[in-house]
Amino acid sequence: MNTELWYTEKQTKNHGITTKVNKSIYHDQSAFQTLDVMETAEFGNLLVLDGMVMTTDRDEFVYHEMITHIAMNTHPNPKSVLVVGGGDGGAIREILRYPSVEKAVLAEIDGKVIEASQKYFPKIASGLSDPRVDIQVADGIRHIQENKGKYDVILVDSTEPVGPAVGLFQKPFYEGIFEALKEDGIMVAQTESPWFNQELISQVFQDISNTFSIARLYTASIPTYPSGLWSFTIGSKKYDPLHVDESKLIKHDTKYYHPDMHKALFQLPQFVQDLLIKKGE
């Protein structure tokens, strides 16, 4: 009988997933976090940071398409785009599908994430060698502060709100993003699970609502993330994703997002919609 290895992640104190591992293929410790890559039987290669699933070969397309296309397709002409975090390169790959893009900046604090993705997730990292991409191994918060009025679209592709990413879920950061965007800019942030992170979602939505004139939330199905349901929150200065001209949306060869779902995404389950009601209303 063979030895069986299973990766088990407690996604909350009392609940988690467990998935069979064929072999562990990378383990490292950076200045910021622990990195692991394993080959799993169900999801292909799996990237784990500080004991939490970041992405897998099989379901990565959902997260990367869904953090990218709603904002990119809502902005009529995104030329200058920033990804905060996102060292695996998946969001960059999706951004580069838009012919209007002239420059895509990646501000990832941990260079080891970029290296691990290029080596073990070449399909996810494929866009990082594109000449339009500017990779900066840097603190995203500082980058935001130093680049005012520069970006059309900013994506906050962060890890969970513990350790190095705590500041990426706080109001001053969203205010900084507002400043770093052009006068018609739009941002989107990954904002955790509507089942397991309800207080965080409510707080972030309120903070983004108080910073931007337009705030919207949508979700996507990601089986290796806690609860299998993930949320993304948009802050926009001018363009409302719910009121785009659908005939002008760009259709790419994608596996999750398509223009026909663009407006439908905002019809949330009632319990998720209820998280977005401002306190006191």
Place this chain on the structure above:
Amino acid sequence: MNTELWYTEKQTKNHGITTKVNKSIYHDQSAFQTLDVMETAEFGNLLVLDGMVMTTDRDEFVYHEMITHIAMNTHPNPKSVLVVGGGDGGAIREILRYPSVEKAVLAEIDGKVIEASQKYFPKIASGLSDPRVDIQVADGIRHIQENKGKYDVILVDSTEPVGPAVGLFQKPFYEGIFEALKEDGIMVAQTESPWFNQELISQVFQDISNTFSIARLYTASIPTYPSGLWSFTIGSKKYDPLHVDESKLIKHDTKYYHPDMHKALFQLPQFVQDLLIKKGE
């Protein structure tokens, strides 16, 4: 240090969930399956049949609302409704919200499921004592064969396609449902995970498309089910859920479904939509 008990379910051969159990509160074996009820730390009481999660206190509302309201709100005047399976009573509870309903028949093959739900899930089973409900501990396939032209809406609230429920995922069963429905009847069946049961979804959709003039599929987020995403397939003789008059949809005090999402539900992720393309097209 206390003893920790965790329930782990292999949802596929190589992947599963694990959830902390406060205590096991019921275990039984019926003529059809093994039944377990446990009190969990994350999801409240958990019903397990043959080693697979059927429902939990915390997320049951999703499955029960979503197997019920789309069909019930598409049919303009559902009076006579059948649930095949569904012994926990959750679908019946949702059906009874519609004032047009005169009779709701439950055809559940395993009386022990009904008893366990009434004892350990009183909120889910609450509708079973309603005078409009006719509980039949009976084989759903036989009930369908013996009741032709009788129902406005039929819900197939089955267990997984192994053991007693295999026949509930086959074309002769859908043909039987067609016969058991009135001339403007509509059915919906739970049809597993778009991530882990793709062949089954394609086959069932093709079978229902070949039996009914209208076939539609939609999904919902259920964290304790495999992949966290679940599908439901509609077969309808006359009323298309995608073309309802939204002003006539009934709004209930529900936690997941609401009329504004009724049409949006059919804008599926591309990889799910691709499962519905007929072979040869």
